[in-house]
Amino acid sequence: MFRINKGQRLAVLTASVLMTTAATGVAKADPLLFWSTAATPVEETKMMREQVLAGFGKPVQYLAQDPGPFATRIGAEAQAGKGTIGIIGGLHGELASFSSGFVDLSDVVGKSGAKVNGAYAALGKLGTSEQKYVPWMQATYIMAANKKALQYLPKGADLNNLTYAQLIEWGKTMRQATGSPKIGLPAGPKGLIHRFFQGYLYPSYTGSNVVKFRSPEAEKMWGDFKALWAETDPGSNNYGFMQEPLMAGQVWVAWEHTARLKDAFDKMPDDFVAFPVPAGPAGRGFMPVVVGISVPKTSPDAAEAKALAAYMLKPETQITTLRVTGFFPVVDVTLPADMPPSVRLSGAAVAAQSSASNAKPSLLPVGLGDLNGKFNKAFSDTFQRIVLRGEDVKAVLAQQGDVVKSILDEAKAPCWAPDPTTQNVCTVE
Known part of the structure; x- marks a missing residue:
């Protein structure tokens, strides 16, 4: 009778699991960690996950943060040269402090297919020749x-x-x-x-x-x-x-x-x-309150983070974000007729x-x-x-x-x- 030892049984079992995973897709990649100071109220955070990010089609873990912990964590990961934060959302001033640690997102705007507000896109360069953040949403x-x-x-x-x-x-x-x-x-x-x-x-x-x-x-x-x-x-x-x-x-x-x-x-x-x-x-x-999206150089998956940044700029995503947060689009969009009263009332005042x-x-x-x-x-x-x-x-x-x-x-x-x-x-x- 043919016998295998304990080590051989473990090897066979491991191989079997890997083959089954590959065939069935059971294993899941770690979600992309989205670290943000926007949409911090509990209800807004919930809707951001369920209504905005769900449409991306890939797992994203959206974690809303207060400014202090936000800055501390980003600074610590940049100093360490490695980290777990995949993508960052923050105010213009919050992102400006860490610009040297962000990848260039110049190619993201083109991939989104959206017409981004030129003045806000210029702000996103943070005084450099690179797109340190792409505008995400605006309010005032x-x-x-x-x-x-x-x-x-x-x-x-x-x-x-x-x-x-x-x-x-x-x-x-x-x-x-x-x-x-x-x-x-x-x-x-x-x-x-x-x-x-x-x-x-x-x-x-x-x-x-x-x-x-x-x-x-x-x-x-x-x-x-x-x-x-x-x-x-x-x-x-x-x-x-x-x-x-x-x-x-x-x-x-x-x-x-x-x-x-x-x-x-x-x-x-x-x-x-x-x-x-x-x-x-x-x-x-x-x-004017400009919120942007950046990708740290320490992101575990910069390509996936860039894809998410492009998704957040899509007109349909921008409209959903407006419904959820009350922050207005930074791209050229035609707002649907069924937008909430808050959009109609605030929008006219913001424009004036x-x-x-x-x-x-x-x-x-x-x-x-x-x-x-x-x-x-x-x-x-x-x-x-x-x-x-x-x-x-x-x-x-x-x-x-x-x-x-x-x-x-x-x-x-x-x-x-x-x-x-x-x-x-x-x-x-």
């Missing part, structure tokens, strides 16, 4: 109002061409008529009010976001904001997403990210209007805002890496000291200006629009 911050508020607009005011002085007057009139403040701002722990200061107030009053942080124009700005805060609902200190107090009727007029107004516009479309942000003495400052004759776009912070949190906190701390604690404006700006300058020096970050862009480290005058 706009104003929303309950239609009940419109009767209290200042005489002669144009909703699509407001000034901050008119917004303050509007708020005062609403408060006097209703007995309580009706303007709301997301100043809670999960709110984005720091973006309001960085990309809206500072550019609108000073034409700058960093260089003129403690200028006379900035002093005027903070004085005006104190007047606006006096007409703001006290609950703003707890608000994270303004769609909730808007739907509850606690707030009638609010500034917020388009994605964080989505529920209010979709659930109560007949109750609200959307319109551009106000203008200040230096223009109508606003912050970006095309305004006095528009002054401001990029998200660039080149700060894991110091982004400290930078944002510097603006939040300035707000708390001047507005909530009533400290002297000039003294606070002098001290906080030093904080901002130290962050820029540590990061060795150049200035970003609307401040003049140079290769030197940005500074505070």
